[in-house]
Amino acid sequence: MWGGESGGSHFFPREMETIRTRRRSSNPKPLEAFRIAVVNAVERVWVVDEYFLMPDQGKPDDRILMILDWLHPGLVASDIRILTKAHDEINEEMLQLFQLREREINQLQARRPKQCSIQVNTRLKVGFDFIHDRFAILDDELWHFGATVGGFHASVNAASRGWCAIDSGAIEFFEMAWDKCKGK
Template sequence: MSVRIPVSLIAEPEAHRPPSNFVPKLAWPSLDSSNAPADLGRFPRWDEERRRHAAGEFEAWSDEFMVALERARKRVWLIDGFLLKADGRAKATFFQVFERALASTRAEDIRLIIGPKAGHHEQIASLRELEAARRQPPRRDSFAIEIQTVREGKSPVRLPHDRFAVIDSELWHWGANVGGTHHEVNAYSRGWSSRETGAEEYFLRLWKYLKDASV
C-alpha cells in the first residue's frame, strides 16, 4: 500500500531554494498615465502598450534598474550585444539615458560585454570621458569602466541570446535591452543570487577569455 505525502510536506532541496535575502519578481518597463517611466507588476494594457510603443526606444526605462545602478556599492556587470547600439530613429542612447546613474553610482567595478553595433564607438568614448572625469580632482574616484566586444564570427565566444545584469550580488534577466529601454512589450526579472545561479562564474568566464584574446 502506497502512502501519498502532501506536496506541502515535501521539503524543497536546499540547492533549489532562493536565498532568504532575495525575492524574485517580474516587472514590465512601461509608462504611467503621465508618460513617466514606470515598472508595472503586470502585462501592460492595450492603451499602455500603444503609448509606450509610440514613444520609441530609449524614451522609457526601468526606474528600479536606474535606482539599483545609483545605489550599487560594488559592481555593475552587463551583458547585452545590442547595449550600445545607436538607432537613428531613437532620440537617445543607452549612455544618454543612464549617464546620470553611472556618474553617481558607488560601484567601482563596471564591466560591459557588448556586440559591435552601429554607434558603439561613440558611446565607448563617452564612457571613457565619464571615467576620466570621476578620476580627476576633486573626486579622485577609483572608478573603472571596462568594455569587451564580442565580434561575431571572429571569436569562439558567443554572446547569450538573453540579456543579463549583475548589480552587486543580484542577477537581473532582461527580455529585451538591459535597462528596459525597448519600446516593444518586454519584461525583466530580478531578485536572484548572482553567485548561486552561476551568473558570476559565467560572466567571468566570458570576460577572461575575451581579455586574454585581446592581449
Template sequence: MKGFAPNIPIAHKAERPFPNKEILWGSQGGGQTCFPTSTAAYERKYSADPVPLQKFGNAVSGAQERVWIVDEYLLMPDSGKPAKRIEQILTWLPLWFAASDIRLLTKHHQEVDEDELKKFQQRAQAINNQAVRREKECRIELRMHLTRDCDFVHDRFAIIDDELWHFGGTVGGFHSRVSAASRGWRAADHGAISFFEEIWNAGERK
C-alpha cells in the same frame, strides 16, 4: 599616556538587505509590476522615447562594488542614434557613484561612434576626480566580442553587486515592446559570476 589617541574599534560595513524577488515590465511610467494593457503597450511601442526601468537605473546608481552587464544591443536603441542611448546609460553613473568595477559586454556595431565610446572613460575619470579618496579607482570597461568569441548567449543579464537581473529585452528596460525583467536572485547561487567572467575573458584569448 598623553599624545596617543585611544584605540577606537572600526565598525564592520553594514550589510544591506537583499532585494526581494520581483518582476517588472517596461512602461512609460518607468516600470510596473504587472502586464500593461494593450492600449499602454501600443503607446509604448510607437513612442519615440521608451522610458527605461527606473528601479534598474536606481539600483545601478546605488551599486557599491560592481555593475556587470551582458547585452549585445545595450548601445543600440530600437530607433534613433546610439549617442542618446549612451547618454541614458551614463545617467546611471553619477559623479558620486561608489562602485569601482563596471564592465559592459556587448557586440560591435558600426553605428556606434568611437568618440561616443570615449564618454565612458571620461565619466570614469570624472567620478575619480570627484572623490580623490576613493577606496578603489572607478573603472568602466567596455568589450565588444559578445557575438564574435562567444556566440551562445541569447538573453540579457546584469549583476549589480551580488544581485542578478534577467531581462527579456534590452538591459535597463529600454525595449519598446512588451518585455519584462526579474531581479532579486543571488548571483553566486546561480553561477552568474563565474559565467560572466568566462565570457568576459573570452575576447582575451585571441
C-alpha cells in the same frame, strides 16, 4: 517587472492603448528600479547585452548619454563592465565617453578606497556567441531581461531580479564570457 512608460510596473499591461503607446515611443522609458539600482550600486555593475548601447530607433548617442547619467560622478561602485557587440553606428569616440566618466569619477572621489574602472567590451558575438538573453549583475544581485537590459525596448518585455549572483554562478559565468571576449 514590465517596462511601462511610467518606468516600470509589476503587472503586465492591461490595455491595448498602453501597449501601443510604448510601441510608438521613439525613446521608451527604461525601468526605474534598474536605474535606481545602478545609481546606488556599491561594488559592481556588469551587463551582458548585445544591444545595450544601441536603441531600436534614434541615435545611439542618446542611449549612451542616458547610461552615463546612471554612472554618475558620485557612483560608489568601482567595477563597471559592459559586454556587448560592435555596431557600425557606435564609433570609438562615443565609447570614449565611458573613459571620460571613469576619469571624472576618480578625480571627484580622489580618496576612493578603490579606483573606478569602466570597461566596454564590444566583442560579445566574436568571443562568446552563446548568449540569447540579457543579464546584469548589480553588486551581488542577478537581473534577467527578456529584451534590452534596463527595459529600453518598446515592445512588451519583462525583467526579473533577486537571484544571488554568487550562488547562481552568474559571476563565474560573466567572468568566463568576459575572458573569452578579450581582444587579441
